[in-house]
Amino acid sequence: MTRKQVKEVKKNDDILDKKLPYDGENPRAGMTFSSEDEATDYYMNYARCMGFGFRKISSKNGDDGKRYFTLGCSRARKYVSNSKNLLKPNPITKTQCKARLNACMSLEGTVTISSVILEHNHELSPTKARYFRCNKNLGPYMKRRLELNDQAGINVSRNFRSLVVEADGYENLSFGERDCRNYIDKVRRLRLGTGDADAIQNYFVRMQKQNSQFYYVMDLDDESRLQNVFWADARSRAAYEYFGEVITFDTTYLTNKYDMPFAPFVGVNHHGQSILLGCALLSNEDTETFTWLFKTWLECMQGRAPNAIITDQDRAMKNSIEVVFPKARHRWCLWHIMKKVPEKLGRHSDYESIKTLLHDIVYDSWSKSDFVEKWEKMVGYYDFKIMNG
Template identity: 90%
Template structure:
């Protein structure tokens, strides 16, 4: 039966049909000693990466070349007993250095199938000081069992200098859960709330009271601000709809500390409640990877995608230092956050200030040195206004503030309820520095920005050039002049003296320096051919970007044919689609996928860009030599490398306008 399952899987028959055929042969489910889930587990176990001939050698050469350019580039290639490739993990020097600053919270997800080999892509994603997703290492896996995840987590932990994250968010995968308990025993493990809540229609869709249960579950999960509140609402729902025997509800209730917001908001999650960060990173790569991408091409496209991501962070840094967002109040602490926070995070703080109008604070009681205040907030729930009471604790001696909404603990930004209390007691001039998290500050110089990656072009980057020259010179000195322990002591003392003579302006934490272990250069064979789960690769759904470009090219071809057939009947009506416009579609689409999360800044930029494109398209209609109407795509100076044909069209348009003026 196992052999038949494997052969049918290679032929493209899914597990469900496979299992039903076995049930038919056995004359009923009761005559089988295993279930459909056991069949799926077996198929997953025997699957391996499917690569073309020479791909394993090509990716190995790529990793060796990247490590030669920067010794801190880290990679591991996991092979089986026959030296066939099973799993691949890598992280560049910038990712490793950035982990020192943004590694306390990690999102991990493997739902994305990247290329024609259908290999699960497993990115470790963090959040930078602008709230943007940041890649902190990634892997391509042969399967998704506990053994593979354990290997991956241990490899990643070794790459990150054995520093475990404080919190990690994944989907509801049992194999991940077991591996995290083994490798990260002290980390807070949370399940993706979106993945869990989307199962409600599947579990209760046939229930007679489905709509009522769905509404009540959303209210219990999202509007319970304390554990006792959640317990009371949950018990009332179970009793009201007689759901005592529902196994799914029993299971998620036992694990409520992994997903219910009221149970997890006391931990810092950088504002994340789902694995959307990982999935947005997958979408980001979707702009560079198609269904025909080989493994070697994928790794090279990984560099291109990462360069784009770094450029977006550099642009956000520039805007935070050169663009000032005006304050919306006269409170001193808003000016304090304006000077310290990045623009994206300051806008989130301003949202809390604006929401103070819906809150009313009053003194409740005194408990020792702690003053307890009650803050009533009017919130709109299901088109109705509802008053919710939050309790804020204030210790004037230590200037300690704490709210039952736990927004500061969860997101690192002071909530509207605490700000209302500060306004009530007249403490609006400033807040202590411990309430301005370093991870959101713009005035900290983080050293990972000075790390040279294998794909970096140092032209025009003066600061990066200085660091690179100094590192090269010191490496040569250390490798040729330090021949004993006494020499090492002299050099270390000299470095300490130079630190005093040349003081550092940065306040960021020190990066631990460790040498990346050199990988074995043994020959690695290509993996055995095996199918991945789901449809055959030939039927794999194309990405949204591929669909858009394909549609526009089809429209262009159709209109061109119509134009040729109607030359004698007058000009063609309606503008044709130029190559420059195809590039615009591509850039617009990638800009929407870039950060993954729809921040206010990114949404505004996209709106302004779209309106500018539309206006330019209206102004750029001109008559061709044959009397037809053409539309020249607006030229964007930031995309010079993309639009040679676009520039040629603009040159033609200028010549036409010149001749028209002469006439």
């Protein structure tokens, strides 16, 4: 393939990736879009041209049945550094930037911008916009080249340099070597051994012949390779009808050669015992994958969503739950919260006293009012020491 052909393929990839290119018109109140994705694509390309990163700041469902969401500058909110290495601070700091647009999605699905703030409290960098995380993108051609070179035994560094040469320089790429390395790591997970995918499917078919209520879905990628797998037996589906008000969801890594996250849906029966309500093997732990899994599980359960779902503090899970289970109460797992107590307060001079009191508040409060009363007393007593200790 000649260099000219490579550029043409890259150009076509870019056209496919930009669903709604920015046409030079700034966002304004009253603009309408056919969907939330279209509005997001528009603001993404506007941000790229202006030279700032963007992110979804918030979204919620109103009492009127409409969906409200806010897209804004990635430097919104106050920045708090968690880095322990002072020589490597986070390069993208938050400045409480107010630039954003507020939009409302009607019951029919159309989106209307209700208000816009265009001014930023920091400098914009149009020439560096391609380095922002939200703008990094690997097109189909680049992905294919990376995969083929990796299968040929070419290491990631040389693999990436070959793409730089074809593109006539680093400035013509919308991704870096780390993005290539992350993609290769993900692809390697999907390379099941010879016959493994067929073995999984044969097993599922055999289970479905034994019981027609056995449910499974195999998600394939663009190259028809097995990407994600979900299954639930008849017992799990029947149990959900009785004990599906509250579920927990978590991902744990299995010690197998594929290193794929195992994702179980778990409920509690009337004996206080944990019951399995479905499970999956995933290729990734991003919003897109979780959204696919939640929709698949919901379809398996006849479209009946839980009243509440408990997870860890994973942002990708949170985003997917807002999309698939908008009316469910989303709560964080108490075990994950308490596990962070030593990390957050371990260096405090009164750590042992705080830990004992906190455990009493969390595990020995018999009512909401009891918890609130104990919590306020603890915060009132230790607040000054915690903030300045």
